Amino acid sequence: MEKSGKNLGRLTAAPHVVWAVLFILAPLLFVLYYTFTDAYGVFTWENIFALKEHANTFLLSVSLSVIATFICFLIGYPLAYIIAGYKEKSQKIMITLLMLPMWTNLLIRTYSMMAIMDDGGFLNSILGALNLGKVHLIGTKGAVIFGMVYDFLPYMVLPIYTIISKLDENLLEAARDLGCNTVQVLWKVVLPLSSSGIVSGITMVFVPSISTFYISQKLGGGTFELIGDTIERQFQNVSTYNVGAAISLVMMILVLVSLAIMNRFADEEEAG
Amino acid sequence: MKKIIELRNISKEFEDEKVLDSINLEIYDKQFVTLLGPSGCGKTTTLRIVGGFETPDEGEILFEGQSINHLPAHKRHINTVFQKYALFPHLNVFENVAFSLRVQKIPNQEVVKRVKEMLELVALKGFERKNVTKLSGGQQQRVAIARALISHPRVLLLDEPLGALDLKLRKDMQNELKKIQKQTGITFIYVTHDQEEALSMSDVVVVMAEGKIQQIGSPTDIYNEPENAFVADFIGESNIVDGVMNEDYKVTFSGHTFQCVDKGFEPNEAVDVVVRPEDVDVVSVAEGMLQGTVTSVTFKGVHYEIIVDIGGFKWMIQSTDFVDVGANIGIYIEPDAIHIMKKSEFSGQYGDYSTFSDEIEELGNSETVGD
Incomplete structure (x- = not known):
């Protein structure tokens, strides 16, 4: 009885296993293979050594993503907290509004941002009409960070909101009872208890930010390159597949390591 | 203080x-x-x-x-x-x-x-x-x-x-x-x-x-000294019957006039009378102030819980002496065991054991959630 149950379990898991092997494991192995071979399929460290040419791009990507993630947190956390404080019905409406832009394709949203921020774009026409002069936005790092924040903000708000809205009301009352004002309740109880939401939010914003290429291409106006652009460029040319794979691999490791560190933090916070 | x-x-x-x-x-x-x-x-x-x-x-x-x-x-x-x-x-x-x-x-x-x-x-x-x-x-x-x-x-x-x-x-x-x-x-x-x-x-x-x-x-x-029928019923067990306060220290209920220790009511004022089950003594029919038929007996460890039908009103009595279901018994109540209350909005709602069962009691006690 138990054995057939186990077999059934394995059988139902089969499609997922096949899927995972085909589309997750196999590509990863390809990345590994390309990283350590040259164009002729011979083992080499060449590609790893070639990475130092891209060190500055790495650094720039990391710093822009960290800034974007931090801004998302600064906006997203209070937003999530405020939404969770409303009545259930209003909460639903606000969450829907928050998610509404996500119904439009990311690429299209990025294009429309271009249309707004361009030198002859929507924003500058308004400024011009008001005789306030013009601002040059497209091609600046600020525009790229803005793009990341705009595109990925919902990913910060949602996990945090989910956690905060499920917090036991009694805990907040207990904190007030024991002498906390509103700020202290937030700082001493809500924040630590929502740390797992914060970690998810940071992950979900940081990972797409660091690997993005279209935001930097469109809003960066080609004046600088992020690591996502570099990878994309390597893969547009058959002869540079191997370097592209190496960069991808290093980035994956980088992301994994930073996630591991963050999860460690969250666990400690929750365990007290 | x-x-x-x-x-x-x-x-x-x-x-x-x-x-x-x-x-x-x-x-x-x-x-x-x-x-x-x-x-x-x-x-x-x-x-x-x-x-x-x-x-x-x-x-x-x-x-x-x-x-x-x-x-x-x-x-x-x-x-x-x-x-x-x-x-x-x-x-x-x-x-x-x-x-x-x-x-x-x-x-x-x-x-x-x-x-x-x-x-x-x-x-x-x-x-x-x-x-x-x-x-x-x-x-x-x-x-x-x-x-x-x-x-x-x-x-x-x-x-x-x-x-x-x-x-x-x-x-x-x-x-x-x-x-x-x-x-x-x-x-x-x-x-x-x-x-x-x-x-x-x-x-x-x-x-x-x-x-x-x-x-x-x-x-x-x-x-x-419960103030009204609600308090008398909620705190402990109580028999609450309709009575008439004839004069100070004299009350009539269930067709018998009793000595009591309460005073200060209007002559012939309608009142609620509380008698706690442990204050009722079981005696022979001849000696009893009231008479009734035992309808149920439950052993509770310390005492028996006896339900007695007295003129259609079911009383609860707690006694260490066993009586049989169906037996006719008399009951005796000391003057200080009788407590008189003014009529209130709760009169008539409590204190009759005709629908009483342990199951209902259990249900009543199991509500732990606050209001």
């Missing part, structure tokens, strides 16, 4: 439903006061108003003579032990207990000393580093009490704190709470629907029903 908290004409509505209707209550320093009533009577709301978690629609709440209607919870010298403990899951036992001291930024050395004292008081020495979510219900309860007491509040509010514990543990905790209250000299306001708990722990019992205070008094007063 010094008055510490006073509620004046407090009223509160939730979604057009009147939860509290003009509550007046005075609480004195160092007292153990219990708000007792069935769920929905407004006792928890009263407690939350004192704690600062609700604001009354009308009326005033005074702390040592000063109005605290607009004083937020964190500025009141009043702490709460919540029904489900509400311990902070991200902090260990030590930090939970130390919480209010940390908020006040008290030096670490003193925090350590005071937490140690508190944990000793609630018999949790050595639990400092434990994870609160891994503790048993009784232990969590103790942490909650220590956490609320450590900042030396003037008043401690306890919202059915023992509701989730099993019977044995509950009895132990009752004694312990009483001991802690005496030791610390802090005023306790305790909410419960368990009348036995209220009687055994309190200096003052406040019986509430339907958003109103029905009676305030010492446990013996409440038991021996």
